[in-house]
Amino acid sequence: MPQIDVPLVRGRFGETSRSDAWWLQPLAVFLGLSIFIVYSTWAALQGNNYHFGPYLSPFYSPLLYGDAPFAWFGPDKPSWFPTFLPFSAAMLILWAPGGFRFTCYYYRGAYYKAFWSDPPNCTVGEPRKSYLGERFFPLILQNVHRYFLYLALVFLVLLAHDVWEATKFPDGFGVGVGTLVLLANVILLGCYTFGCHSLRHLIGGFSDRISASSARQACYNCVSGLNGRHMRFAWMSLFSVGFSDLYVRLCAMGIWRDVRLF
Numbered sequence: 623m624p625q626i627d628v629p630l631v632r633g634r635f636g637e638t639s640r641s642d643a644w645w646l647q648p649l650a651v652f653l654g655l656s657i658f659i660v661y662s663t664w665a666a667l668q669g670n671n672y673h674f675g676p677y678l679s680p681f682y683s684p685l686l687y688g689d690a691p692f693a694w695f696g697p698d699k700p701s702w703f704p705t706f707l708p709f710s711a712a713m714l715i716l717w718a719p720g721g722f723r724f725t726c727y728y729y730r731g732a733y734y735k736a737f738w739s740d741p742p743n744c745t746v747g748e749p750r751k752s753y754l755g756e757r758f759f760p761l762i763l764q765n766v767h768r769y770f771l772y773l774a775l776v777f778l779v780l781l782a783h784d785v786w787e788a789t790k791f792p793d794g795f796g797v798g799v800g801t802l803v804l805l806a807n808v809i810l811l812g813c814y815t816f817g818c819h820s821l822r823h824l825i826g827g828f829s830d831r832i833s834a835s836s837a838r839q840a841c842y843n844c845v846s847g848l849n850g851r852h853m854r855f856a857w858m859s860l861f862s863v864g865f866s867d868l869y870v871r872l873c874a875m876g877i878w879r880d881v882r883l884f
């Protein structure tokens with residue numbers, strides 16, 4: 623069995639005996655997440671071009687206030703919304719999927735390394751001397767992830783319903799490229815959400831043992847299978863949700879033309 627000697631002495635910041643390009647992964651995470659955060663914040667603040675034909679951008683779904691026929695409660699912004707803030711329906715809902723991703727176990731490990739070098743990567747010297755982990759404020763709040771999971775499951779149902787609505791064209795049932803874009807997004811989001819560590823614990827049984835129920839064991843094995851690819855689906859679904867908004871937005875702006883397949 624191969625062995626790697628890892629010194630137990632605390633090195634200086636950035637010091638390591640690793641000879642590989644250990645900085646490449648945190649750099650890629652930093653760039654990927656930064657691009658997504660900038661784009662999604664910009665798109666969420668626009669408050670327009672979020673639907674085209676039967677397609678609704680996932681950044682604005684569920685659309686509580688906004689354009690017909692998608693809006694649940696009409697076109698006007700709610701009376702309780704502060705008048706000094708620019709209104710965008712996306713701001714009312716994005717905290718839920720955003721919170722789910724922000725507290726995701728995979729993303730935590732990734733952005734702790736990429737955004738504040740804690741640590742820069744495995745076996746690379748950290749910028750601080752103490753390690754508090756996530757047992758203290760504020761990082762202990764990351765434990766709220768299990769509750770965001772429940773919301774994420776609800777959003778998954780709503781986005782799946784949007785795919786069904788995206789087949790309802792003025793002349794009847796149909797499928798366009800936009801329908802497939804939204805469908806691929808829901809599938810990837812499903813693979814990401816159903817591979818959640820919290821769901822794995824939730825569905826597996828008890829805190830210290832797996833349930834004896836064969837149905838729950840089968841579910842546990844399914845979730846474990848997706849969980850093993852959690853990082854991959856985290857990135858694929860992040861890209862797909864951003865691209866879905868971009869697709870709808872550019873079609874609504876007349877820059878891209880949606881192709882009706884049948």
Ligand code: FES
Binds near residue numbers: 722728815817818819
């Ligand atoms: S651990 Fe990543 S979504 Fe729950």
